[in-house]
Amino acid sequence: NASGCGGCSKPRDPYELGVTKYSGPAIQENGTLADNSSGAYIYILPGNTEIIPYDNGYYAEYPVNSFSEFWLNNGGTNANEPLPVNLLSFEAAKQNNKALLSWITSGEMNLREFIVERSTDGNRYTSIGMVPAKNTAGNNYYSLNDLQPIDGLNYYRLQMIDRDGIYRYSPIRKLNFSSAGEDVMIYPNPVTGSRVFIASSGNTTGAILYDAAGKLIRQFSLQGRNNTLNLSGIAKGVYQLKVFTGNDTRIARILIQ
Numbered sequence: 301n302a303s304g305c306g307g308c309s310k311p312r313d314p315y316e317l318g319v320t321k322y323s324g325p326a327i328q329e330n331g332t333l334a335d336n337s338s339g340a341y342i343y344i345l346p347g348n349t350e351i352i353p354y355d356n357g358y359y360a361e362y363p364v365n366s367f368s369e370f371w372l373n374n375g376g377t378n379a380n381e382p383l384p385v386n387l388l389s390f391e392a393a394k395q396n397n398k399a400l401l402s403w404i405t406s407g408e409m410n411l412r413e414f415i416v417e418r419s420t421d422g423n424r425y426t427s428i429g430m431v432p433a434k435n436t437a438g439n440n441y442y443s444l445n446d447l448q449p450i451d452g453l454n455y456y457r458l459q460m461i462d463r464d465g466i467y468r469y470s471p472i473r474k475l476n477f478s479s480a481g482e483d484v485m486i487y488p489n490p491v492t493g494s495r496v497f498i499a500s501s502g503n504t505t506g507a508i509l510y511d512a513a514g515k516l517i518r519q520f521s522l523q524g525r526n527n528t529l530n531l532s533g534i535a536k537g538v539y540q541l542k543v544f545t546g547n548d549t550r551i552a553r554i555l556i557q
Contacts, residue, residue: 315351319344320373346469391549400445400446408433416456489554
């Protein structure tokens with residue numbers, strides 16, 4: 301955590317970080333935020349900051365023209381991130397023989413579009429689709445299907461671009477479409493009682509149940525290859541069940557009767 305910043309916390313993903321540059325009197329450029337009172341802040345965007353893995357951590361490279369006090373963060377000390385979008389989630393899941401990419405944002409303003417990119421090695425990415433931004437108040441829900449994933453590992457990320465051309469990337473998600481991928485069986489379906497069974501060829505770590513509108517209904521912590529979910533108290537209807545295994549994420553539509 302940053303010195304002199306009681307409300308600061310560790311980042312969820314290093315690749316979401318940009319850099320705050322504080323320029324002030326030399327006595328204030330001392331490695332603590334608490335006494336930064338008379339200088340000026342500049343935010344170096346994540347798109348202009350290169351986060352590089354090193355040893356057991358990371359270091360950042362970014363362009364500057366003077367010495368100052370620098371902080372890695374995701375939107376400036378006053379939460380004034382220049383890119384007008386807050387990415388709440390980005391997920392990738394296998395749905396039969398295709399990949400479903402879904403994400404949720406909030407606080408959109410002057411955002412132009414999302415570019416969905418795919419890679420087979422985690423380094424070189426190509427675009428597989430574009431989704432226009434909604435720029436509406438509250439949470440915005442998006443999705444895109446990769447109808448022809450590559451056999452083997454597929455890496456996915458979002459490029460989020462505002463109307464000024466400024467952009468940043470989402471965290472990376474990975475799916476395995478190899479023939480040796482893990483099989484998941486969910487039964488009975490339709491669900492006639494209060495329980496549903498999950499059998500997997502690999503270790504199952506968890507599951508999430510969503511309603512037809514995408515609202516989270518219930519989360520389950522799982523372990524091993526055979527698990528039972530208790531669905532008591534859940535209303536009848538159509539739901540999506542997302543199952544997490546060691547290497548994959550599967551989505552299945554289930555009907556509770």
